[in-house]
Amino acid sequence: DAGVTQSPTHLIKTRGQQVTLRCSPKSGHDTVSWYQQALGQGPQFIFQYYEEEERQRGNFPDRFSGHQFPNYSSELNVNALLLGDSALYLCASSSRTSGLSTDTQYFGPGTRLTVL
Amino acid sequence: GQQLNQSPQSMFIQEGEDVSMNCTSSSIFNTWLWYKQDPGEGPVLLIALYKAGELTSNGRLTAQFGITRKDSFLNISASIPSDVGIYFCAGLVLNTDKLIFGTGTRLQVFP
Numbered sequence: 226d227a228g229v230t231q232s233p234t235h236l237i238k239t240r241g242q243q244v245t246l247r248c249s250p251k252s253g254h255d256t257v258s259w260y261q262q263a264l265g266q267g268p269q270f271i272f273q274y275y276e277e278e279e280r281q282r283g284n285f286p287d288r289f290s291g292h293q294f295p296n297y298s299s300e301l302n303v304n305a306l307l308l309g310d311s312a313l314y315l316c317a318s319s320s321r322t323s324g325l326s327t328d329t330q331y332f333g334p335g336t337r338l339t340v341l
Numbered sequence: 342g343q344q345l346n347q348s349p350q351s352m353f354i355q356e357g358e359d360v361s362m363n364c365t366s367s368s369i370f371n372t373w374l375w376y377k378q379d380p381g382e383g384p385v386l387l388i389a390l391y392k393a394g395e396l397t398s399n400g401r402l403t404a405q406f407g408i409t410r411k412d413s414f415l416n417i418s419a420s421i422p423s424d425v426g427i428y429f430c431a432g433l434v435l436n437t438d439k440l441i442f443g444t445g446t447r448l449q450v451f452p
Contacts, residue, residue, distance in 0.1 A: 281439050315384070
């Protein structure tokens with residue numbers, strides 16, 4: 226049973242560029258949450274997708290957007306990259322079928338984004 | 342962004358010693374979670390707490406949900422080398438699936 230997978234593992238971009246990160250949830254999960262983890266910090270909630278819609282959002286600008294596909298996989302898009310966007314981007318999946326699902330969120334290994 | 346206050350920031354202990362770390366918040370949470378993160382990995386859930394005053398164990402790990410609902414602590418007994426890593430607390434924002442993480446406690450265990 227594959228866990229949460231993310232791609233790519235590492236990515237280097239320059240300021241102003243756009244990036245797309247991908248996440249496949251754990252088998253049986255239908256909800257995907259994205260987090261940004263700066264070096265030496267705890268993860269910060271970006272947004273959550275369920276039923277192909279953004280359900281909740283943290284304090285991130287509109288440059289951060291996402292998408293969820295019918296197979297529950299998800300993408301995180303960041304436009305007009307800034308140096309401060311350099312971080313580990315984590316995807317977490319869970320199942321919402323039994324109500325609030327965050328207690329059983331499973332995290333992927335993350336994508337390390339470096340903006341030069 | 343908002344983060345919970347976690348202490349200590351780092352700990353250097355000898356194998357076999359017990360460890361205690363805590364997490365405080367200015368806001369009330371209905372769920373407290375404790376995660377461990379190894380280098381190059383995502384956080385792994387260790388313990389989940391759902392009621393004020395609740396004390397829950399998972400092997401050598403014990404965590405408690407503070408009575409005020411604004412704090413939680415994690416104890417690790419008889420530490421071993423594989424306990425090395427960064428431990429994060431997280432609180433679940435009321436009526437959401439949004440997790441607020443702590444600043445992390447880095448644990449080093451020496452043989």
